[in-house]
Amino acid sequence: xxxxxxxxxxxxxxxxxxxxxxxxxxxxxxxxxxxxxxxxxxxxxxxxxxxxxxxxxxxxxxxxxxxxxxxxxxxxxxxxxxxxxxxxxxxxxxxxxxxxxxxxxxxxxxxxxxxxxxxxxxxxxxxxxxxxxxxxxxxxxxxxxxxxxxxxxxxxxxxxxxxxxxxxxxxxxxxxxxxxxxxxxxxxxxxxxxxxxxx
Amino acid sequence: xxxxxxxxxxxxxxxxxxxxxxxxxxxxxxxxxxxxxxxxxxxxxxxxxxxxxxxxxxxxxxxxxxxxxxxxxxxxxxxxxxxxxxxxxxxxxxxxxxxxxxxxxxxxxxxxxxxxxxxxxxxxxxxxxxxxxxxxxxxxxxxxxxxxxxxxxxxxxxxxxxx
Numbered sequence: 033x034x035x036x037x038x039x040x041x042x043x044x045x046x047x048x049x050x051x052x053x054x055x056x057x058x059x060x061x062x063x064x065x066x067x068x069x070x071x072x073x074x075x076x077x078x079x080x081x082x083x084x085x086x087x088x089x090x091x092x093x094x095x096x097x098x099x100x101x102x103x104x105x106x107x108x109x110x111x112x113x114x115x116x117x118x119x120x121x122x123x124x125x126x127x128x129x130x131x132x133x134x135x136x137x138x139x140x141x142x143x144x145x146x147x148x149x150x151x152x153x154x155x156x157x158x159x160x161x162x163x164x165x166x167x168x169x170x171x172x173x174x175x176x177x178x179x180x181x182x183x184x185x186x187x188x189x190x191x192x193x194x195x196x197x198x199x200x201x202x203x204x205x206x207x208x209x210x211x212x213x214x215x216x217x218x219x220x221x222x223x224x225x226x227x228x229x230x231x
Numbered sequence: 232x233x234x235x236x237x238x239x240x241x242x243x244x245x246x247x248x249x250x251x252x253x254x255x256x257x258x259x260x261x262x263x264x265x266x267x268x269x270x271x272x273x274x275x276x277x278x279x280x281x282x283x284x285x286x287x288x289x290x291x292x293x294x295x296x297x298x299x300x301x302x303x304x305x306x307x308x309x310x311x312x313x314x315x316x317x318x319x320x321x322x323x324x325x326x327x328x329x330x331x332x333x334x335x336x337x338x339x340x341x342x343x344x345x346x347x348x349x350x351x352x353x354x355x356x357x358x359x360x361x362x363x364x365x366x367x368x369x370x371x372x373x374x375x376x377x378x379x380x381x382x383x384x385x386x387x388x389x390x391x392x393x394x
Contacts, residue, residue: 088297230288
């Protein structure tokens with residue numbers, strides 16, 4: 033079952049009244065959506081508010097979502113429209129005059145965009161998370177590091193990774209899991225999820 | 232078990248396992264924490280901005296006041312197995328057949344009774360000339376000619392020897 037089908041299963045759970053399932057979609061796509069909206073709105077504080085509004089709008093519109101497109105494509109459209117509406121209420125226009133779609137947004141390398149305008153505390157936190165993940169990656173055994181890089185950065189399936197690494201699919205699955213757990217173990221003290229962030 | 236969660240994130244579980252994993256995510260805060268962490272790691276490796284952001288709890292809190300979403304499932308309609316579709320078709324055919332059979336078995340007797348019912352002789356009413364005249368005079372106002380253009384036509388008599 034691919035990513036899109038798994039998302040569709042989550043959507044159907046939400047459509048049957050499971051709000052918690054919507055939380056899983058938020059957790060999965062929040063940073064992508066924030067990156068997208070950050071292309072239109074420069075103020076990081078506003079970006080999160082607009083992203084939240086977009087998620088709420090998506091939740092309200094979910095009964096009409098029939099899976100004709102991937103969930104994230106649909107969500108990104110809502111994100112762009114929400115951001116444009118916000119700009120209109122502020123008497124401003126979106127940065128591009130020729131329109132803006134999710135595919136275009138996905139192509140941007142805008143990792144530094146929010147850092148330029150974010151508060152120092154948030155920039156520091158983001159930087160620490162990035163450095164911790166990178167140092168944890170460096171500390172991984174080569175086979176684990178290769179497996180998770182092929183998956184997360186190259187986007188390959190387990191079958192493709194198994195062919196490249198010349199090992200069974202089960203081994204790929206185990207390596208990727210162990211890599212994630214090793215990185216997460218180093219990340220947890222930094223995150224130390226506050227009670228108000230739990231759900 | 233979190234190995235399955237890791238595979239779930241990569242879209243590498245089958246539908247049954249995926250459904251089971253989602254059910255577990257619903258019930259386990261610890262499992263959801265792993266879900267968050269693994270997605271954060273993926274975003275960090277891809278160089279995403281805003282790594283410090285976790286707005287899930289905030290969004291869910293905003294949804295508290297929202298009515299619960301309820302929509303008919305497309306999947307449940309489209310994913311019916313061939314067996315269940317065949318069963319439904321067979322049930323429909325059986326139903327139509329039963330109704331037709333009942334109708335067929337009940338109707339011939341009724342038709343036969345109607346056919347055998349004695350027909351009363353229709354006796355024509357005989358009107359004499361005087362009776363007919365009285366009848367026509369009495370019903371003149373109901374005659375079609377009295378309602379239409381004929382009402383305005385002046386009746387004249389023509390002598391045989393006229394002009």
